[in-house]
Amino acid sequence: MSSDVSASPDVAGGIVFDDVSKTFPSRKAAATTALRGVSLDIRPGTIHGVIGYSGAGKSTLIRLVNGLEKPTSGRVVVGGTDIAALRGARLRAAQKSTGMIFQQFNLLSTLRVRDNVALPLRLDGVSADEARTRADEVLEVVGLSAKAESQPGDLSGGQKQRVGIARALARNPRVLLADEATSALDPTTTTQIIDLLRTINRDFGTTILVVTHEMDVIKDLADEVAVMADGQVVEQGPVLDLFVRPRAQITRDFVSTVIPQGLPDRVLEHLGHDGLWRLLLLDDQVTQPLVSSLVTDVGVTANMLHADMTEIGAHTVGQMILKIEGSSRQVADAQAFLRPRVAHFEEVTG
Structure with missing residues (x-):
């Protein structure tokens, strides 16, 4: 594995959802359909937002990208590869090109910051010295070099999320997936994390797919956005277009949280x-x-x-x-x- 944190991902960082549906069967109740015919084309090197209320299907959508879930129908193509068609070692290899940023950080409290960041590489069989060297590189990217020996419990929420981002970057992924990555943060820290993600996208060409229920995050971070409701994409396009001319009512509702649409x-x-x-x-x-x-x-x-x-x-x-x-x-x-x-x-x- 290259330890060059500045290496830009190639054009294989694109993501395509091709008429994707996902149904979760149940023995005790009716099956739950989380996604219904979703089609999205996320260009390599862009930041694409997906916004919707709870239950819209956002988290299911993002889990299809790294193969944690498989579509019931349709295809999810990442870097030219149909992820659902992969099994075993081939799937695990493909998953290494995708980093995940979580809402609740998911850091191990018993490990120091450097070791939390190095953990994915150690699980890959990378030597301890090489993994720690790489961890130090990405900690510098997120501005936490001074916290490498700290325990997660000694960090603020924003610092914990930066550690999570560093861990996601450790494998030098082509794609970053952010699942409500700012929802647990205060507004000032949210702005800092958004700035960091934009810097990563700009400097390394990393494709970023962010799912959120916060239109402020979409406004400040994404290039394009898809609005989801009841497992379907109801509207999509460049962020500016959806702010200036929202068509669907749910899009108007989200836009009104940033730009009020009427008067009291x-x-x-x-x-x-x-x-x-x-x-x-x-x-x-x-x-x-x-x-x-x-x-x-x-x-x-x-x-x-x-x-x-x-x-x-x-x-x-x-x-x-x-x-x-x-x-x-x-x-x-x-x-x-x-x-x-x-x-x-x-x-x-x-």
């Missing part, structure tokens, strides 16, 4: 629904003097009720909710003025 009921009761407009602005559009232009050039009255701005990947997304009043002609002119100047325009109905 009390405000709506006071103002009514007429003339309430929601604008989404992208990148340079956020610097336009839209409200002042509506007032001075179009002649309507514009009351800004809500405004916010966020970063999604390399893009800036701004939002405004306006109350517009004026004559029918002025309102029509205001819409005509706004539509070519914003990424998305809609009337707020609730």
Whole structure:
């Protein structure tokens, strides 16, 4: 095994789910279908998010990638290899090219940090010296060289997750699987772990598949996202597209946790629904003097009720909710003025 932590994975890091279904039989009750006809194409070297509520099938999906589960139908192809077709030594060899990051860290409390990281290599038969050397390399990558001799119980939650990431990197995998890897962390530590995963992806070309129920994680980490519900993919595409133009209601619900989609009921009761407009602005559009232009050039009255701005990947997304009043002609002119100047325009109905 190469000890060069900077070696980039090759194009074999892609993952394809081809019409995958998974049913768990039961002797005492009806069978449970966890996945229904899932098709995804995850390009090598990208970060792909899968989001959904509990029971959506996310964890089952991720366990198919490293062969811990096998599909009932369909294929899961990792690096050009149908994982479900492998058995025994061939499966174990393929699993070494996939690292797993867990929600609860899964560190052995009786082993020091360095030995926790080296454990997968020792199980592979790698010598103690080589395994520890490799462990030190990946501990440096995650910024924990100084903690190599510490016990897991002496670490913070974020440090424990960094150890888990180092352990996942020990075999120099082409693919990293992150199963709710930030759910047990506070917001500041979550940001640090997201930054670390992005650095690993950028520096080593590692394909990362992350499953989560947190849209903030998708916003800050993923390049593309699939939204799951009841074992099916209901919507998928580039993260920015799903934020700007969500189609499925569940996607709108997730997006609203980051970008609110409407106004409080009390405000709506006071103002009514007429003339309430929601604008989404992208990148340079956020610097336009839209409200002042509506007032001075179009002649309507514009009351800004809500405004916010966020970063999604390399893009800036701004939002405004306006109350517009004026004559029918002025309102029509205001819409005509706004539509070519914003990424998305809609009337707020609730």
